[in-house]
Amino acid sequence: MPPPRIPPLLHPYVSLAPPDSLTLLTSVLGASTNWLILRYILGAFDTKGKNGDEAESSRLASNGDVKVVLVSFLRDWDFWRTEARRSVGLDLTKLGVEGRFAFVDGLGELFLREDGVVPASASVTVSSSSPSGIPGRAPLAVTQNARGLSIRGKTQSALAQSSAEPSMKPKYIATLTSPDLAHVEQTIQSALSSASSSSPSSPPSRTLLILDDPSILLSATLTPVHAFLSSLLHIRTLAASSIISLPADSPLVHLTHTPTPLEREHANLVVGLGHTATRVVGLRLLDSGVARDVSGVLCVGRGGAWDGDDEESGRENGVNLEKELLYYVGGDGGVKVFERGAGTNAG
Template sequence: MPSQAVLPPLLKPYISSPSPSSLTVISSVLGATGNWLVLRFIYATLATAPYLHDASIPRNEKRKVVLVSFLRGWDFWRGEAKRLGLDLTRLQDKSQFAFVDGLSELFSVSTRPAPSPTPVLPGSAAPRTTLPVRSAPGVVPPRSGLHPALGTSTASINDGPTPLRFSGRGTTALDGLERDILRAVDRLKSTGSKDQEEQEEVSVLLIVDQPDLVLAATGPALGIGASEMGEWLLGLQQHVHSTVMTVSADTPLIHNASTFASQQPSPLETAQAAFVTGSAHRAETVIQLRNLETGAAKDVSGVLRISKGGAWEESCDQHADSPWEEREVLYFMQRDGGVRVFGRGE
């Protein structure tokens, strides 16, 4: 466990209870990644510590998380979460958490080469093509440990990260990814006995980590652009309580596509800038992570800015009684996985 509080007090109001149907966009750069912030969203949703209880969440509401990661694998998230005291494997077994792997098999092609025919040398006998007739074998007892016993459930064998595979082009390929993700969402919603489902309302937080990888790896050649990715994300939002998305906002990807750029932007830069800015306009909250303008420092890892997104006006009434305000703070990542968030000059 880290020496600092897992949820820094300055960040707690912004990550503990996302509004229904809301989108939170986390933009990061190469030297200031957002994986530690994603883990705080997971912790705030799944941890059962008393100080995390929010009065705005009904007691009969069960909170769950689906994490879709296109840039980091299951081993990374499981190891980093364990440093915060979260056992994602156990939470997955309890149907409170699901991981959708969008990295390891996204563009893999399951093709098996056909076996080459065995050459027949001159003077050698032709290979046998039929099996010899033999007597029926006796009953051979199965070896222990190789097969599950009769009546034993094999759910533990089949459970695990859900892999995504990109197939096709354009919206057809994105629809396939959406179906696989929603299958994991529906699986979390439907777990539990019938009586529990009638008493508890399941609230699923969907976290999509770096979906812009799909945009960069496909592009116009496969009929996928910023508008298609935006519609794909909007389709996912309709099936969950709230959504958190991380994207890259490095200068070459965003500012080179502006009208003030000195050179012609590439198709990737144009699509990335359109996707990030369009998502920020549809988001309720935008959290920006960037490096210090003055360079690296021993006690500061980066700058975190929290601002209102384009959809804030639609949900401003929900935050009327909460201490929500735009702010910019500094943060420092510690070796034990903890993070210290503080204002300038503190």
């Protein structure tokens, strides 16, 4: 019998978050959050509803008032579409057509104009000649401008094709073409609006916004972290609840005596979001090393903005807000979550 798409121990934490909440996901190299983000998306569209109520689930499904907008800076649309169908059985294309899901590509064209050409205002350009004996190989141009690096090695026909692609994209897929924060905010706002336009009667409190590693905007630009946090705060107000995934590897959050500007800014970003988050979910590797039947450790904790009534017991609506679990991601995309000592057969 295949394991459940959302393991029982994980289900209380990935159900649709309450309004005005922020969940911060942290990861390290070797313990990615992509499988967890897919479970959050599935949790929002869960057929059993937030509290396992089948009647409530039927109403949500028929009204279509649960909407998710995913903004990914590390993985493209094909990855999420394929993995969602393979590992959790979600058809993101169908949900997009229904107006219940929207995707913002923050990876493919972030530093390119819509026509795929590097802006002419670039200050530094280094080109390598085509290798002899390899016909048709276009030179590779690395261009640095005020906003970062752009690499292009396309032929003119490929550039013409890329310029025609945006008009062919479905309306539920948007693309970031600039790291400028105003452009990012406007694009995400448009995606949220498109995800809600198909059902005017749908309350906006059912919209979940997921940002998959927006820290690339901080590392690729000269934006101060306080301005970046302010922009993220404004973006969060556009949806009812938000999830932000960030890397939290030791070199990025545990500063040395002489930290680089990037290390310092990234650490301030993670700490700042941790203080404004309702819940913090961290993924890390086992302290004892690699294990055949364990992929990593999942730690759930309260964020700085948690304001529950039962603070001393550390529980909210019967759910333990501070929990440490082990997880195992199988080759088929299935996930098992279990207590220490219980083994992978526990689910």
